[in-house]
Amino acid sequence: MGSVSMTVPGDLIARSNALGADPRNTNYAGGNTSAKGEVLDPVTAKPTELLWVKGSGGDLGTLTEAGLAVLRLDRLRALTEVYPGVAREDEMVAAFDYCLHGRGGAAPSIDTAMHGLVDATHVDHLHPDSGIALATAADGPALTRECFGDRVAWVDWRRPGFQLGLDIAAIKKAEPQAIGVILGGHGITAWGDTSSECEQNSLEIIRTAEKFLAERGKPEPFGAVRAGFEPLSEVDRRARAAALAPVIRGLASTDQRQVGHFTDSDAVLDFLAREKLAPLAELGTSCPDHFLRTKIRPLVVDVPATAPLAGVIARLKELHAEYRESYRGYYDRHATADSPAMRGADPAIVLVPGVGMFSFGKDKQTARVAGEFYVNAINVMRGAEAVSTYAPIPESEKFRIEYWALEEAKLKRLPKAKPLAGRIALVTGAGSGIGRAIAERLAAEGACVAVADLNAEAADEVATSIGGPDRAIAVPADVTDADAVADAVAATALAFGGVDLVVNNAGLSISKSLLETTGRDWDLQHDVMAKGSFLVSQAAANAMIAQHLGGDIVYIASKNSVFAGPNNVAYGAAKADQAHQVRLLAAELGEHAIRVNGVNPDGVVRGSGIFAGGWGAQRAAVYGVAEEELGEFYAQRTILKREVLPEHVAAAVFALTGGDLTHTTGLHVPVDAGVAAAFLR
Structure with a gap:
């Protein structure tokens, strides 16, 4: 050439x-x-x-x-x-x-x-x-x-x-x-x-x-601000958005599970406060790129920003039912014998005055981009109304594009979704070791992941390595603090719309004999693992129940939850507590389609934060081996003679949550290469 x-x-x-x-x-x-x-x-x-x-x-x-x-x-x-x-x-x-x-x-x-x-x-x-x-x-x-x-x-x-x-x-x-x-x-x-x-x-x-x-253009093309519809303070609107997000996501996922995105930019909040919000929103977007991602029109909450939360949720459910009926009417008005089947009647954009905009899509990027497109549409409406009257293309033309045979063919060419696509995971203790491996595996299988860890810097590094905010976010979290746990679940909901899959992995261990174990040792280990798992499960279950989408809670317990070994009374007792929480919560949360299962690892030395933090040296001393040989020591005492790595534990978590074990709850899966004394009976 x-x-x-x-x-x-x-x-x-x-x-x-x-x-x-x-x-x-x-x-x-x-x-x-x-x-x-x-x-x-x-x-x-x-x-x-x-x-x-x-x-x-x-x-x-x-x-x-x-x-x-x-x-x-x-x-x-x-x-x-x-x-x-x-x-x-x-x-x-x-x-x-x-x-x-x-x-x-x-x-x-x-x-x-x-x-x-x-x-x-x-x-x-x-x-x-x-x-x-x-x-x-x-x-x-x-x-x-x-x-x-x-x-x-x-x-x-x-x-x-x-x-x-x-x-x-x-x-x-x-x-x-x-x-x-x-x-x-x-x-x-x-x-x-x-x-x-x-x-x-x-x-x-x-x-x-x-x-x-x-x-x-005229200065206020959207009209005057409506009393009661002004933006709430940043703290109040973020708190309300976090409370509403799982409810709205559940409604928007009636036909197909969606991931969410929240926006409370000045442009959005101003539009939501104005007199022309309802009539302009009803006209819908115009540019094909816009309405293909935002749907023909948004769902607009029509109650004041200061209305009681319960009242807003009740009205949301009514409006959602009306939206679905309206969308069905839109489809029926314009569909022909050769039109593709209706793809779903749920909104892609939900506008809550005083709070902000929730947008939805099959993954985080799609949800975020849908929100960006509706901001584009707001800018377009503002410009058109400033110099004239906003007059988008007719509804019939929008239908011709939304249900265009060429658009349908493009959708059919998309690759098959990964097993955890559309799922939102929160993994505690995910800054290193087993937690990091779990976060990475869940993300690789399509989930959006909140990487929670007491070490904010480590959490941020893991989230960045996974792919950044469209795939993972860092959530600093002290699982022993109920407020910090609530904040972590709220941050997950604001980032992705809610939470579907929680892994209680945060842990630590102090290897001491009964006589050497102090009350502080006992409290610390039980606060992190027993109390921490309880707090995380409680906060996550609240969000899952609000979504009506079911969910998974997985406890990373231990072989030591069922096996008695020397010099770890506080650790073993805390792990036994976690193991029984699995049974208790499986029995209680099943009516909400929330499955609760556990994984019992053993001897995970390589990459482990617990072992690196001193537990490895202590256990090596107990068994009389060099610390660098501890992994091989554990392997040789197993039936399979294989060392257990963090990714093996992550594989078990995926097996429990990836979609094949739909009828399994209350189970503990050993990942210990075979320890006969820890066989479950």
Whole structure:
């Protein structure tokens, strides 16, 4: 290939990343960019024009060359000769595959035609809030002329596809002075002869629209603040959000388990306090990227922020039932014989005045992005209402996109969910050793994980290593303190929506004989393991019961809970307490579909925080071996003659919670390589 082929993709990636890095320019995974260039065809050795365009599902801010689709322009443009018309334009997406150049690359998106048919070397299609505000204003065409003159044209709403590409190409040809268009109800498209010119034209449209809205718009487009709907103090709203999160998540998971995200930004709280909240929210979002993630409209709580919590929860349940009925009506009004089945009637966005916004998705990133998109929608509504009246695309058009056959096919291509996808885990003592291994295994199996540990720095390091806030958070927690435990569960609920799976792993040990064991030794070990497990289970069960989704509580007990050994009376007694809590809570919580099980490890030396903290040296002294040989010593006294590692304990936790043992509760699983004296009877 010629040198042009090496520079065009690089320039396109640089432009895409620069535009995508600023949320004012486009939303996450929204929009696409392209560039055209000439290369030598490796078969004919003749110059051939190619189109590099962001493929389906990518994000501009993080786009790499692997995320580009590469097509031959002659074949792409030749599709105009066989285009069967709007009624069959979806067929053209499959035809893009026959225009691809070489192997690899991303799948072409629905917007490929727009980029290929517009006669410009570089094209950007973006979803800036300012552009969509004009695109959704009732008098959008007139406002576009007022804002841009003849430098930017207007295109009436049309569902993305081949015909929209033809429409924009025709406007570009008819209005050579134009640098781009406002797409009614949707976004913007800009072009240029060079990558730099295209980027500057995109930014000119976005920044000019921003300035126009700011200078021409009225100061309070959402109306006056409603008495009683003002934001609560940060402390009060966070406390109320933590209490509401499991309830709301349970309702939002009626059809399919969801992960949640909470937002109480100034933009959200201001919108929720205003007079126009209800009517604007009812209109729903407009840009396809927005409503595909936020659903057609949010659920809005219609009681004051200061209403009693019990009253808010009761009203939430009523509103949720009404929402599901309304969504069913929306589906029935627009579904045809060949429409995909209804995917679920629960809200993706729940707005609670005075508190904030709860957003939901199949995982944390999806939930977070849904919330970000609704903030985009709030900005769009504010801009449109500032200069006009917000007028999104019709409900029927939203349905055509939400239940589009092409969208359904995209969903079916998604990889199979991991076993713990949608589950939220809280692991205590997860800063090291067994707890860390459990947190890492649960996250690897798809769970969101709260890494709880007395050592905040260690917890943060583990959460970061797992993948950061979309997969794991650090929760500093002293399990002996009821308030600290409540705060840890609240932090988990605020981060992910609730809690489904708790592992009581926090522990310590002091190896002393009966005569040497002090009252402080006894209290400390029982406070951490017996009392700590009780407090964590109590707080977690409260959240699980509020969710109505069932749950799992797993105790990391010990072989010593059933085996009597020398010089560990306080430790063994505390572990026996934990072991019996498993039985007691399994009997009590079963009616709520909460399963309680235990794991009894033994001899986990490598990576263990307990052993590193002095227990290893003490036990080595008891058995008369060198501390570095303790793991092998334990292995040799087992039936299997194998050393037990933290990951073996983590595997047992996953076995109990991963979905196969659905009818098992009150069980203790030995992970000790076989200690006959500890066999359960």
